[in-house]
Each structure stands twice: as C-alpha cells, then as structure tokens.
Amino acid sequence: MIDRDQVLHVARLSRLRLTDEELERMPGELSKILDHVEKMDELDLEGIEPTTHVVELQNVLREDVPRPSLPRERALAGAPDVADGGFRVPSPGGS
Amino acid sequence: MSDLLGLTAATQAELIASGEVSGAEVFEFWRGRAAEDDLGAYLWVEEETPADPGRLPPVAVKDLFCVEGVPSSAGSRILEGYLPVYTATSVRNLQEAGAAVLGKTNQDEFAMGSSNENSGFGPVQNPWDRGRVPGGSSGGSAAAVAAGTAPWAIGTDTGGSIRQPASLCGIVGLKPTYGAVSRYGMIAFASSLDQCGPLTRDVTDAALMLRALEGRDPCDSTSLGLPEAVTLPSAERLDGLRFGAWGLAEEGLDPGVAEVCRRTLDRIEELGGGVQEIELPSAGHGISAYYVVAPAEASANLARYDGVRYGYRSPHYDDLLGMYENTRAEGFGEEVKRRIMIGTYALSSGYYEAYYGTAQKVRSKIAQDFAAAFEQVDFVVTPTSPTVAFELGERTADPLAMYLSDYFTVPMPLAGIPAVSIPCGLSEGLPVGFQIAGPAFSESRILDAAYALERTIGFEGVPVP
The missing domain is CATH 3.90.1300.10 (Amidase signature (AS) domain)
Incomplete structure (x- = not known):
C-alpha cells in the first residue's frame, strides 16, 4: 500500500511534479502493482544470496592511455541553454 | 527488384x-x-x-x-x-x-x-x-x-x-x-x-x-x-536433445496459444527430440521481481534527464528545482513516470531491503531453477506470450494486465540466459510465438534447434x- 502522502514524497525524490489527476490516480495504481510485487514474499528466501549482476566479473581493467575527449562545442551542442562555454541553469535559489 | x-x-x-x-x-x-x-x-x-x-x-x-x-x-x-x-x-x-x-x-x-x-x-x-x-x-x-x-x-x-x-x-x-x-x-x-x-x-x-x-x-x-x-x-533433426516444457498449464495462458504450442511439442518429438514437463518453482514470481529490479534501475538511469545537458527543458520554472520537476513532468510519458515512482519508492529509505533486496534474492532463485532444469534438459521451452496480439487500447487502462504480457519472457533476463522466439502457427488468424531458452552462451545450439x-x-x- 502506498498512500497519497507517500506518493507526494516519492514524487519529490523523483523530481517529478504531479498533476492533481496523477495524484488522484497514482496511489491506487501503484498500490495494485506493489501488491503484486509483494507476492514474492511467498518464496522461502532464507540463506539465498542476492544477485546484483548475472555476469561474474570483477575489476575489469584497461591500460590508461590518453586519448582525445569530446570537443567542448560538440558536448554543448544538444544543450537547451548554453553560456560562456558551459551549461546554463536557473539559480538554485530562485530568480 | x-x-x-x-x-x-x-x-x-x-x-x-x-x-x-x-x-x-x-x-x-x-x-x-x-x-x-x-x-x-x-x-x-x-x-x-x-x-x-x-x-x-x-x-x-x-x-x-x-x-x-x-x-x-x-x-x-x-x-x-x-x-x-x-x-x-x-x-x-x-x-x-x-x-x-x-x-x-x-x-x-x-x-x-x-x-x-x-x-x-x-x-x-x-x-x-x-x-x-x-x-x-x-x-x-x-x-x-x-x-x-x-x-x-x-x-x-x-x-x-x-x-x-x-x-x-x-x-x-x-x-x-x-x-x-x-x-x-x-x-x-x-x-x-x-x-x-x-x-x-x-x-x-x-x-x-x-x-x-x-x-x-x-x-x-x-x-x-x-x-x-x-x-x-x-x-x-533433434535426436538426443531434451526439451523441458514450462508454463503450458498456467492460468492466463490463452487456450488457442496453448494448443499451437502443444502441436509444436509434437513436432519436436517427430524430429527425434524428447519432451518432458519441467518445474521452475520460482519463475512464476519473475514479474514481481522484475517490477522491482527494472524500475529501480530505471529510476537511477533516468535521473540524467534534467533539462541541463540535452533534450527538452520546460519553459515553466522559477528556480532550479522547478525546472527539474516541470521538465520531467512534461517530458516523460505516463508509464515512465509510473516506473520512476515505483523504482524510487523501492529504493527509498526503509523499503530498500523489503523490495530491492528481496527481488535480488528472487533473481538468484530463478537462476537456480534454470540451472537445475538444465541438468535434466538441454532447453526450456514455453509459449513466448500468453496471448496473441491484443487490440490497441485493450490494456492501457490496467498497467498490471500489461505487465503480465511478459510472464513467460521475464525469467530469462533475470537469470541472464539467452532465448529465441520463433513463429509456430496461428491462433485466431494471428501469430503464436514459441520460446526456446538455453544456458548462458548456448546461442548457437538454441538457434540450431530453432532452425530444425x-x-x-x-x-x-x-x-x-
């Protein structure tokens, strides 16, 4: 179960502004999905190691060889707002 | 030409x-x-x-x-x-x-x-x-x-x-x-x-x-x-190869799809292959584990869409936080938002172990199921989808019903193993897929069997x- 307040909290963590309609709909919708998810608690998982990754690899290393990186202008080419050779963002504290 | x-x-x-x-x-x-x-x-x-x-x-x-x-x-x-x-x-x-x-x-x-x-x-x-x-x-x-x-x-x-x-x-x-x-x-x-x-x-x-x-x-x-x-x-020919059939008795499997898949099992036997039913006791929980693991990873991967380096930026904001929130609210569609929400919730303080930790253990159980199956058989075979193609709009109002479309396909990626779907006939005039899965790196063997x-x-x- 996830209630309206939790939905608002999670939306804030997710950096998502929800519309009133979404805020109305999401608690029920997400609860239904989470109820299904919780069926995995029926399994006996005592002593089972978690799988974080299916490939058994550790410390994949390579030679540290210098090579050209992306030119600044190409890195900035897709940005919505650019100034002084950087990404421009609104002030964190408001305008 | x-x-x-x-x-x-x-x-x-x-x-x-x-x-x-x-x-x-x-x-x-x-x-x-x-x-x-x-x-x-x-x-x-x-x-x-x-x-x-x-x-x-x-x-x-x-x-x-x-x-x-x-x-x-x-x-x-x-x-x-x-x-x-x-x-x-x-x-x-x-x-x-x-x-x-x-x-x-x-x-x-x-x-x-x-x-x-x-x-x-x-x-x-x-x-x-x-x-x-x-x-x-x-x-x-x-x-x-x-x-x-x-x-x-x-x-x-x-x-x-x-x-x-x-x-x-x-x-x-x-x-x-x-x-x-x-x-x-x-x-x-x-x-x-x-x-x-x-x-x-x-x-x-x-x-x-x-x-x-x-x-x-x-x-x-x-x-x-x-x-x-x-x-x-x-x-x-498929002489000497053993095929373990899973899922043909699952509720939710369309009877027409089941019948076409059963006919395909008969063809395997005609080609000299052996067919037996097998159990994958945890694989039925694949959807549950998947809808924790995938949204959790997605919530992290999609954090990069913030209106700064590329893509859309909302014109509606007063400050940085507002820019982030509106950019993502306007740029993402409904399902993506839903999954970001589920993933963020599952990873949030106090819930991490109950959801993400448990789901990762279910992954291990499913991988163990497959490993045990591959001691008895060369391949695990299932219907690919529980139904034939559904109508546009039929499942959009019910996210969970949509998720269950992947019931037979989700366990394999959770275990990291390969699988192919080949068309095996028609039901109601629409194609039915037959899935053949094998152990990690068995692609050539899977494709050989699929070819026959x-x-x-x-x-x-x-x-x-």
Missing part, C-alpha cells in the same frame, strides 16, 4: 556477394519500402544512399540506439531532436560487417511497455491486423520486419522486448546472453537486464546478425562477447503488398 521483398537477409547477402545485385540497389530498394511505411513503425528513415552500402542488406535500428548525427530519442519526447555524438557499438559492429542503418524504429518510451502504445510519438499497428498492437517495446522493429519495410532489425530486450513483439508479429526474435553484445550507446533502461538482439525473418538471419553484433567491447565493461564464433544453423523446428513448421509470414 521487388523480388528482394520475399528474400531473407542471408539470401540477399549472397546475391550481393555474387554480383547479381549491388549493395546500393539493395539499400535503395529497402529505403523505398521503409519510406512507404504506414504502420507507424519508423520514426526516421535514411534519405541518402551511402557511398558504400556494404555487403549486407541495411538494418532498421530501434530508436534507443545512439547513431551519430541521427535523431535518437528512445521513443521519448524528452529526447526529441537529440542527435548523439557517437554511435552504439552494436550498430557500429553491424556497419563494419556491411549493414548500413536504414532507419530508426518506433518503440515504447525508454523501452517501458509491451504494446508500443507508450511511445511519445504514437502507436504502431500490427501488420497482421491494424487494430492490434505489434507488442513492445521493440514494436516498430518487429512490425517493420513483419510488414516487409525492413529486411531485418535490431531491438533490445529487458523483460521480453525483443521476443514478445517478435511473437505477436510472426517473426524471429533473439535475446542473447547478458554480456554477449555491448550495451555501449544503448539509451539505458535497466542496466543489469538490457541486452541487444536481432529481429529477423528467419532463424538463419538471426544467427547471421548475432555473428556481427556479439563481441567484447572496451566501452562496456560488462560485455564478454560469445566464447565461440556463432555457427549458422544447419540441424535437420522452423523448417518443419513452415510458417508463412504476413502477406505483404
């Missing part, structure tokens, strides 16, 4: 090699076909014939593969107009093998969906019945191959996104072993599950394409390639104009 329409990619490659047609003629033919697509399968089609189109027919590429200078949006409005500065390794491998990029195909936004209805750029129609979905998330790739607007295509599979649309469109779709193909340049959904693979007319084409795709890539440290070169399939079955099934694709 219209003769090319009926030919597999492998046969077209032979014609190019023998000089009967040029690579440019083949490219031009398919470019014309792709430009005529009216199913919504393409988001972009190449306009220029490359100077040297290569020795293989051109390939349709799912939108989420970065191709330098070509619009690559992963089906999302938040990346509309984004032009990558580099090309995905998988696409580069195909180009180097001689397959040029034909176009970018429609998909569910960020590969989240099973019907292609979550695309930010409109749905795709199934060429078998335009009122039905092609499956998803690689719906555009599957529809294009089935409708003959592409000779072959690549897609990605996280929980079934290659195999399920292949099944619903009556074509072949292969999800390789995790790590067989580089993920570099694939716009990420769930990094521990995502894998690139072929959607093709037949099994031989899938093997031919996998041969070009696989390989270790220094740019993806989780990539391994395949330990042995992919062999082209040639088996005519394909020959005896003799499935005829959708009649294309």
